[in-house]
Amino acid sequence: MTLAVEARDLGRWYGDVVGVSDVSLSIEGGIVGLLGANGAGKSTFLKLLVGELRPSRGSIRVLGEEPFANARLYRRLGFAPQQDALWGDMTARETLEFLLRVSGSTKTDARRLAVRALERVKLVEAADRRVAGFSKGMRQRVRIAQAIAHSPEFVVLDEPLNGLDPLARRDTLDLLRELGAGGTHVLVSSHVLHEVEELTRTIVLLHRGRVLALGSSPEIRALLDRRPRRVAIHARDPRRLARALLDLDGVTAVRLGENGLLDVETSRLEELQARLPAIAAEQRAGVRGLSVSDASLDALFDDLVGGLR
């Protein structure tokens, strides 16, 4: 079976700056999330994958082909870049028709495919408005539409949920799931773990240009769970709460912050979350809010690679 992506010792530098380094991975297909904090090398990896860049070392094959300037591959590939750049003087419909035409579609086909793609990203009503007047979320949807308009086998999307409002975000996730269910390979990059978890269980974790983990989201979570987690609790009386929490199993440190903030470090997050309401009531601490500080991948990576630095 042809792999969707196969990278061997892939490396790419920009002068002295490492984009990606020693990346070896095989992605069979389906929906895959590419996770990494900002600067992790996600965009560089995707640019290598779509042939916008050449590897400095190693190799990458996409659908069995070397991607750089490979016109044959581009018939089978759709790419939505992260950069918020479109032709501002063109309407959404013209943008799609133009790109479909230069892809070889006839005028009639381009018109039909453009409308279909705009329908799929729910942008039909704005189809004849100039892109320059679009919101960030609408432009994002145009970028997604041009990537899927020619019904490619493999869709690569760099941070496609950036700038979308909750409704558009949900629609986009539905669209990507629909594409996946229809047999299209979808690779989505993001720096937000829960976004990707909503879409797929198959995750590639990039950190500082290297693949940190490749597996299912529970496996990634398990990696995380072996590390202490930090929880920020806002309480009316944080001192009383701190004393009580220190007696709890798994809590390794508690720090008092300003304005009622309590910074708790625990290796047993679920137990803390389960017992906190009762403890808070018992201590009359007046808990106003709780947030797990590693919800973003930055913190996840900090946890996972803290020992490697």
Add this chain to the structure above:
Amino acid sequence: MRALAAASWLMFVTSLPRLLRSRRVLLVLLLALVPALLAWVTTKISSRPEPVEFAVNGGWLLLVQVVTPLASLILGSAAVAEEVEDRTLTYLYTRPMPRAALLLGRWAAIALVLLALLALSTWLFLVAASGARGGGPEIGADVARPLASAVLAGGLAYSALAAALGAFVKNPIVVGLGYAFAVEGFLANLPGRNQLLTVQHYLRSLIVADGSKTWADVEGFVGAGFVHGTTATFTLTAIVVASLVLGSLRVTRREFVMTS
């Protein structure tokens, strides 16, 4: 090669309407009106210039030496560099077409629009110059034909150079302006064979080859020191072809790093 030709044609067809609506074309249109406007103002405020003399001197200075290279650079550099600057190149680079088609198709569209604008500029200038009140003969084909051929040939050569420059350097307009006005201006005024390195020399040679007595009398363009008309045409064609071939190779092989 057939795929390249087909893709270039598609690029040409799809680029033309976009180009016609672009601000660059509007800018070049305004630029194209400048020689006629200056000629009209001059003929209104002064009764001294003779139509023919004014058309030859002004045509060479304003049209061939300023408007043609400037308009060509403004439009020609848009072929690739504009997509890089606007970070829209990614969309075109991930399409199933030879990358060279981007440069060739877009340059063809640019050249068509540019030549139309330069022809308009030349015609308007000559109409305005014919209003000069200094007496003497009227502007005829012996003035207009050499001027138009130099302007149009210059447009093709400079725009191809600018399109190719856009594939090599980040700021093709700046580099192109430096070449057209500083380097060419310098070399064209040096004695000896240095002039062979300038586009202007071949444009002058085209005018000389036309055999116009008016141009010889007024601007001093006479045989000695100029290349034969065939050589000038061949060299200008070679400049266009070489620019497009080198630009195409560069576009095909070069990575353009788009930042987020």
